Amino acid sequence: MDDHLGSETDQILIQRAQEGDRQAFGTLVFRYQEKVIRVVYRMCGDLALAEDAAQEAFIRAWQRLPKYQHRDVFSAWLYRIAINQALDVLRREQDTVDVTGIDLAATNTGPEEYVTQRERTAQVRQAIMALPPASRAALILREYEALSYQEIAEVLEIPLGTVMSRLSYARTRLRELLTSQTEIG
Amino acid sequence: MNGHITTHWRNAYIDGELEGHQLKKVEQHLAICEQCRAEVEELRSLREILQRFDMPETIKSPQRFVDEVRLQLPARPARPVIRTQPGKAWWMISGSLLGVLLFVQGVWVISTLVIFALQSGLGPQVGLSQWSLPAIAEVGQVLAALLSGQAASIPVEQLLEVWQVLHWLLVLPLELSGATALLYCSWLAGWRVYRRWSPDVGNASGAQRTGS
Numbered sequence: 001m002d003d004h005l006g007s008e009t010d011q012i013l014i015q016r017a018q019e020g021d022r023q024a025f026g027t028l029v030f031r032y033q034e035k036v037i038r039v040v041y042r043m044c045g046d047l048a049l050a051e052d053a054a055q056e057a058f059i060r061a062w063q064r065l066p067k068y069q070h071r072d073v074f075s076a077w078l079y080r081i082a083i084n085q086a087l088d089v090l091r092r093e094q095d096t097v098d099v100t101g102i103d104l105a106a107t108n109t110g111p112e113e114y115v116t117q118r119e120r121t122a123q124v125r126q127a128i129m130a131l132p133p134a135s136r137a138a139l140i141l142r143e144y145e146a147l148s149y150q151e152i153a154e155v156l157e158i159p160l161g162t163v164m165s166r167l168s169y170a171r172t173r174l175r176e177l178l179t180s181q182t183e184i185g
Numbered sequence: 186m187n188g189h190i191t192t193h194w195r196n197a198y199i200d201g202e203l204e205g206h207q208l209k210k211v212e213q214h215l216a217i218c219e220q221c222r223a224e225v226e227e228l229r230s231l232r233e234i235l236q237r238f239d240m241p242e243t244i245k246s247p248q249r250f251v252d253e254v255r256l257q258l259p260a261r262p263a264r265p266v267i268r269t270q271p272g273k274a275w276w277m278i279s280g281s282l283l284g285v286l287l288f289v290q291g292v293w294v295i296s297t298l299v300i301f302a303l304q305s306g307l308g309p310q311v312g313l314s315q316w317s318l319p320a321i322a323e324v325g326q327v328l329a330a331l332l333s334g335q336a337a338s339i340p341v342e343q344l345l346e347v348w349q350v351l352h353w354l355l356v357l358p359l360e361l362s363g364a365t366a367l368l369y370c371s372w373l374a375g376w377r378v379y380r381r382w383s384p385d386v387g388n389a390s391g392a393q394r395t396g397s
Contacts, residue, residue, distance in 0.1 A: 030248075117237075121239065124235060
């Protein structure tokens, strides 16, 4: 990575990137790529798709950077672009994204000791992917990115009450999907 | 709080979003309500289960990811630099200075023509013979005396009168022209400084911008 930019603050890098400095933008991409890929992956459920979508999200961020206001939190602004990009991908790839994984019903047929970690992961992934995208986004930002309710509201541009409603719905629905004698109780 | 904790409050509680009075009420209720405690524990268990959806290792290395993004970055078309425009008053300064200069020059030209007319003997024809000729004649005499080195022979009052005429006809127009020119140059310098330092609607000059 460009060492001379490694110690620069985000605000300085953003300002340089707004002036057209691609190296500065590259440093920002390096710093935030993990977060963006993580969010997009959990929204889409497919890693290869998520990496491509994350790259598209950064390209979109580059194009919109001149309009970015420094009073906004950069990570929230970036999350917003990433989630919108993930939603675009889901709409585009709805017929091809593999979210089936292990059939939920099959996990109830055998004792817990035979359910592998991979199956549990797939089970959870499938349950999350079964949520409506709006609720899924709120859940992912809360559970995996540890954003506060206020931060989630800013990212998704929704009221605080709507954040609480979506989270409540998501968790209730997940409990229904995942509830079994071996999982919760 | 009547009955049990609502779903929203339960979620807010485990997410650490409650504080102050709300937090205290929930904790007090949980201390006495087994059902709500069980609900809260179920939510905590769900949270642990959700962490099983872990992030696999990425296919591309971080550097490769960055390089690919940078290669795909489109060129942002330059947005025209829109400078804030000065008000009309700014332009009126220049116009006013020009007007003053023209007025002064006009007065000076007319004065020169009058002198020329009088010197050429046209004074009576333009109605100036009774008023201006003696003063002009005196000016000529005094100037001739000064040039021949006979300044001491000239009375002070006469010198002052001649100076007043000369000042009115020659020096004053030059002073006014000079002052006007100085003001105009100052306005011009201020204009150049303004154009150099005035903020754009966008950002620093020479940058790439997306079209709006």
